[in-house]
Amino acid sequence: MSAEPNVTVAAAPPVAALPTRRQQSSMARAFRNPGVILGGVVILIMIALGAAAPFLGTINPIEPHTSGRNRPPGGEVTVRDDDGKPMKIVYRLGSDNLGRDVYSRVLYGARISIFVGITVAVVSVFAGLIIGLFSGYIRWLDPIVMRLMDGLMAIPAILLAIALVSLFRAGIGAVILAITIPEIPRVVRLVRSVVLSVREEPYVEAAITTGTPMLKLLWRHILPNTVAPMIVQGTFICASAILVEAILSFLGIGIPPETPTWGNVMAAGKDVFYLFPHNIFYPAIMLAVTVLAVNMLGDGLRDTLDPKLAKRV
Numbered sequence: 001m002s003a004e005p006n007v008t009v010a011a012a013p014p015v016a017a018l019p020t021r022r023q024q025s026s027m028a029r030a031f032r033n034p035g036v037i038l039g040g041v042v043i044l045i046m047i048a049l050g051a052a053a054p055f056l057g058t059i060n061p062i063e064p065h066t067s068g069r070n071r072p073p074g075g076e077v078t079v080r081d082d083d084g085k086p087m088k089i090v091y092r093l094g095s096d097n098l099g100r101d102v103y104s105r106v107l108y109g110a111r112i113s114i115f116v117g118i119t120v121a122v123v124s125v126f127a128g129l130i131i132g133l134f135s136g137y138i139r140w141l142d143p144i145v146m147r148l149m150d151g152l153m154a155i156p157a158i159l160l161a162i163a164l165v166s167l168f169r170a171g172i173g174a175v176i177l178a179i180t181i182p183e184i185p186r187v188v189r190l191v192r193s194v195v196l197s198v199r200e201e202p203y204v205e206a207a208i209t210t211g212t213p214m215l216k217l218l219w220r221h222i223l224p225n226t227v228a229p230m231i232v233q234g235t236f237i238c239a240s241a242i243l244v245e246a247i248l249s250f251l252g253i254g255i256p257p258e259t260p261t262w263g264n265v266m267a268a269g270k271d272v273f274y275l276f277p278h279n280i281f282y283p284a285i286m287l288a289v290t291v292l293a294v295n296m297l298g299d300g301l302r303d304t305l306d307p308k309l310a311k312r313v
Helices: 017-031 034-051 103-138 144-155 155-165 172-198 202-209 213-253 262-272 278-305
Strands: 074-078 087-093
Touching: 017 087, 034 103, 034 278, 103 144, 103 172, 103 213, 103 262, 103 278, 144 172, 155 172, 172 213, 172 278, 213 262, 213 278, 262 278
Parallel strands: none
Antiparallel strands: 074 087
16 A cells, blocks of 8 residues: 655745735835925925914914004014003014914915815815726716716816805815815726726636625725825825915905915915015915925825836836
8 A cells, every 4th residue: 555645735825915015115115215205294394384383373363463564574563462562573474465474374374275185185085986996896887977077077177166166155165175076087087997907807806706795895806906096196186286275265266365374375465466575475485395295295106106117216
């Protein structure tokens, strides 16, 4: 009686180990990317300045002082406080035509402008992700959703935002909604393209063959493939939303003028720009630096998270 040969079968590596190592490698490359580092640091500084505005701001940003109108940077004025005592005010970045401190308004404006940008990015990515997943996976639903998205994308984003914000009462909520709706179709098309390519993969077809429920299949097999492009898309949406909010406020149809935002600060100084350019210069610098930092962060993440571009880094 012959003995059976002793065959050793090597254990297969766990399936979850490969994506984990790939994700760790991508994150390591992201933290070494100069754009991600510089953009992230600048964004954190802007967020910190906005959060610390009540402590860094020297004057109430909405309180006017008629005796201190259009003062240059470093200008001083003496006013009386609530008790009738004289109080000296120093305008570090000058004052606007109502005597409001530009320095304090720029700091407080960072809170609202960045909040609008982040909120629009989160809401539009979440809504577009849900719609795109079902549109790309359910074949009969895809043409219906895509024609609706094409119709929204046919209208310029800024014009659609102006039309939407004019339908609602002026406020932060109306501005966020008006900016979010034009951004959703772009997210939907991106997610749909990912779903169309992933659902043809053998492991997805195998899951379908074994009777995996649709929601479980979307959650476990398709959704993870959309995380990287959604992070990148979210940064670009954030930058665009900050710009559009400033445009709407500058035109006087966005957030109420008394609320300090970068767009409102520039709008308050547009009529006296040639005589007192500081009213527009400082909020414009903050706006440009923030948008540039967000775009640098998005470009850096795209270079490191996109497999095709990551080979070149």
